Amino acid sequence: MPVPPPPTRPVPPPPTPRAFPEAARDAVRDTTLRANLRHATHTIRDKRARAVAELEDWQRLREAGKRIKDHTLRHLDRYLEQLEAAATAAGATVHWAADADEANRIVTGLVKATGEREVVKVKSMATQEIGLNEALAAEGIHAYETDLAELIVQLGDDRPSHILVPAIHRNRAEIRAIFRERMGRWGRPAPDDLTDEPADLAEAARLHLREKFLRAKVAISGANFMVAETGTLVVLESEGNGRMCLTLPETLISVVGIEKTVPTWRDLEVFLQTLPRSSTAERMNPYTSMWTGTSDDDGPRTFHLVLLDNGRTDALADDIGRQALRCIRCSACLNVCPVYERAGGHAYGSVYPGPIGAILTPQLRGTTSEIDASLPYASSLCGACYDVCPVAIDIPEVLVHLRERVADQGGRGHRAEKAVMRAASWVMDHPAALAAGERAAARTRALHPGRPPGAGAWTESRDLPPLPAQPFRDWWKKNRT
Amino acid sequence: MSSRDRVLARVRAAVAGAPEAPAVLRDYLTSHTRDDPAALLDLLHDNLADYRALVHRADPAGVAPLVARLLAARGAKSVLVPAGLPDAWLADTDCVRVADRVEATAAELDAVDSVITGCALAIAETGTLVLDAGPAQGRRRITLVPDHHICVVRAPEQIVASVPRAMSRLDPRRPLTWLSGPSATSDIELDRVEGVHGPRALEVILLSG
Ligand code: SF4
Numbered sequence: 227m228p229v230p231p232p233p234t235r236p237v238p239p240p241p242t243p244r245a246f247p248e249a250a251r252d253a254v255r256d257t258t259l260r261a262n263l264r265h266a267t268h269t270i271r272d273k274r275a276r277a278v279a280e281l282e283d284w285q286r287l288r289e290a291g292k293r294i295k296d297h298t299l300r301h302l303d304r305y306l307e308q309l310e311a312a313a314t315a316a317g318a319t320v321h322w323a324a325d326a327d328e329a330n331r332i333v334t335g336l337v338k339a340t341g342e343r344e345v346v347k348v349k350s351m352a353t354q355e356i357g358l359n360e361a362l363a364a365e366g367i368h369a370y371e372t373d374l375a376e377l378i379v380q381l382g383d384d385r386p387s388h389i390l391v392p393a394i395h396r397n398r399a400e401i402r403a404i405f406r407e408r409m410g411r412w413g414r415p416a417p418d419d420l421t422d423e424p425a426d427l428a429e430a431a432r433l434h435l436r437e438k439f440l441r442a443k444v445a446i447s448g449a450n451f452m453v454a455e456t457g458t459l460v461v462l463e464s465e466g467n468g469r470m471c472l473t474l475p476e477t478l479i480s481v482v483g484i485e486k487t488v489p490t491w492r493d494l495e496v497f498l499q500t501l502p503r504s505s506t507a508e509r510m511n512p513y514t515s516m517w518t519g520t521s522d523d524d525g526p527r528t529f530h531l532v533l534l535d536n537g538r539t540d541a542l543a544d545d546i547g548r549q550a551l552r553c554i555r556c557s558a559c560l561n562v563c564p565v566y567e568r569a570g571g572h573a574y575g576s577v578y579p580g581p582i583g584a585i586l587t588p589q590l591r592g593t594t595s596e597i598d599a600s601l602p603y604a605s606s607l608c609g610a611c612y613d614v615c616p617v618a619i620d621i622p623e624v625l626v627h628l629r630e631r632v633a634d635q636g637g638r639g640h641r642a643e644k645a646v647m648r649a650a651s652w653v654m655d656h657p658a659a660l661a662a663g664e665r666a667a668a669r670t671r672a673l674h675p676g677r678p679p680g681a682g683a684w685t686e687s688r689d690l691p692p693l694p695a696q697p698f699r700d701w702w703k704k705n706r707t
Numbered sequence: 708m709s710s711r712d713r714v715l716a717r718v719r720a721a722v723a724g725a726p727e728a729p730a731v732l733r734d735y736l737t738s739h740t741r742d743d744p745a746a747l748l749d750l751l752h753d754n755l756a757d758y759r760a761l762v763h764r765a766d767p768a769g770v771a772p773l774v775a776r777l778l779a780a781r782g783a784k785s786v787l788v789p790a791g792l793p794d795a796w797l798a799d800t801d802c803v804r805v806a807d808r809v810e811a812t813a814a815e816l817d818a819v820d821s822v823i824t825g826c827a828l829a830i831a832e833t834g835t836l837v838l839d840a841g842p843a844q845g846r847r848r849i850t851l852v853p854d855h856h857i858c859v860v861r862a863p864e865q866i867v868a869s870v871p872r873a874m875s876r877l878d879p880r881r882p883l884t885w886l887s888g889p890s891a892t893s894d895i896e897l898d899r900v901e902g903v904h905g906p907r908a909l910e911v912i913l914l915s916g
Pocket of ligand 1: 504553558560617618619
């Protein structure tokens with residue numbers, strides 16, 4: 227029986243970054259987006275809770291992960307030097323990039339030196355952060371994203387909206403439309419009879435990408451971990467596109483934030499237990515690749531490691547904010563965040579969405595722009611993100627700290643203040659989120675005397691909903707799951 | 708000043724005066740499972756199956772007929788064979804044997820129907836196979852490009868309980884590939900679909916005796 231074509235929306239133009247409140251307001255009005263997000267975050271969060279409950283020593287693993295990262299960050303200079311020496315001894319070439327421009331120059335130069343015009347990429351937030359694809363395009367080099375979700379995003383001229391499932395905001399009908407409309411422009415077109423069954427869509431992606439993998443000479447990746455002791459890099463993934471990129475090409479270029487370092491091989495035993503369970507709610511992700519420099523006759527003959535700062539040392543210098551650098555990008559905090567669930571990842575205006583994005587982005591980029599100044603307010607301070615974080619980042623604490631920073635700079639102009647007011651009024655439209663936020667804010671106010679500008683006037687001018695008798699998360703669980 | 712020096716100087720300035728971080732605690736468990744070979748074998752079996760690997764059991768006499776049957780069931784005409792794979796495992800199949808060669812192009816690998824390998828070890832608690840390019844495992848790409856992978860695990864000696872137990876047995880200098888079930892994606896409305904890029908079928912033979 228022929229499958230009737232599903233209803234589709236036209237592929238929309240790419241969103242432009244705006245301050246969180248405006249972007250969030252549109253997202254909240256988009257019912258398709260909200261339904262997709264809600265389904266996804268709830269499914270993952272429930273599965274995750276079960277996967278975590280399997281390990282009776284979860285809290286000890288969490289504490290170990292936190293301490294390993296804190297220790298590494300405290301001595302990051304030493305571990306980076308050790309990493310460089312070990313990776314070099316194993317056959318890697320190590321480069322250092324102080325900022326995005328420098329990283330892009332290095333990578334573009336390395337690709338040009340190979341004479342290739344095409345590279346395959348495995349999903350990497352670091353390269354998204356620095357805008358590498360655009361920099362390569364400016365030099366006439368086409369970078370193919372090979373993660374299925376990234377392919378959906380790239381073909382749709384879109385932006386990722388979730389760390390783990392970047393196309394979480396797209397449903398199957400939209401994906402079919404994107405494949406039908408766009409695949410043929412870049413390679414093998416989608417078949418004419420493509421349905422919106424996930425298996426068929428995945429098959430179309432498999433065929434489209436396979437021809438690229440099999441001819442690729444250069445690949446670009448990020449990494450989940452780098453081991454200082456051995457110079458080993460680690461990539462966790464599910465689809466095998468990572469393995470394709472890390473195995474088949476002749477040249478591999480990995481761009482990795484300096485905070486991804488762990489001191490010892492043994493340290494991986496902690497994160498290989500906590501990351502998959504926190505992230506995809508699996509005991510282990512389908513594929514993990516670990517490589518140490520180059521090896522004879524197996525994998526790329528040439529391996530370049532680009533160590534990226536790009537604002538990380540600014541975060542490192544902040545006593546309270548530096549804990550954000552512990553993040554292992556599991557995305558658990560996104561899936562429990564009531565604000566993320568409504569607003570979607572695009573509203574955060576950065577590759578790092580959700581609660582972690584709200585604290586990481588303003589530290590990496592500073593708080594001078596309107597969007598970056600508004601991000602510390604893109605939260606209800608309910609604390610659910612802290613509870614699920616496998617490296618125990620106290621996200622609410624950092625949010626409050628960054629609000630103070632934004633408040634302190636308020637005197638220099640009205641931009642930040644305006645952004646804050648809009649964020650505040652957005653939260654105001656969502657009484658449950660507000661109630662929880664008020665409660666947490668009230669608790670921490672004594673510790674953090676600096677309040678956001680205008681917050682006093684704003685709260686006085688409105689009737690606040692009564693505080694719930696039960697803790698917010700209980701309410702949330704009961705009413706929203 | 709080079710960028711290396713600049714980044715390192717920024718790191719040093721950023722942490723100057725920061726208090727020493729508390730010592731790393733390793734009071735987490737090294738295993739969550741009873742050290743009983745039969746229980747570990749069952750747990751590995753269950754967890755592999757849970758990840759939609761197809762799991763079979765065999766004794767030394769049963770491997771060759773089982774391998775032959777699995778290859779025939781997939782309609783495989785050719786099978787990739789890494790160096791060091793016991794000849795006996797392939798004694799009953801008439802598939803064309805394609806040796807793992809350094810010079811083989813990706814397109815050549817793509818034309819092979821199946822691949823059979825051993826492993827370095829398997830982790831029972833997570834249902835994970837670890838390959839380290841050692842004997843009977845071959846280069847990383849041979850278990851990546853063909854669509855059907857048969858992996859033989861020797862019980863009990865290649866089975867460990869947990870991730871910590873695995874780490875202490877592995878050599879980081881070797882290229883390592885950890886497999887937990889076949890390639891999978893959940894990117895489309897979180898529906899799990901097997902086989903986006905890696906082999907769509909992963910069959911595991913648990914070989915004991
Ligand atoms: S902040 Fe914590 S929970 Fe959020 S992505 Fe990072 S590690 Fe995961």
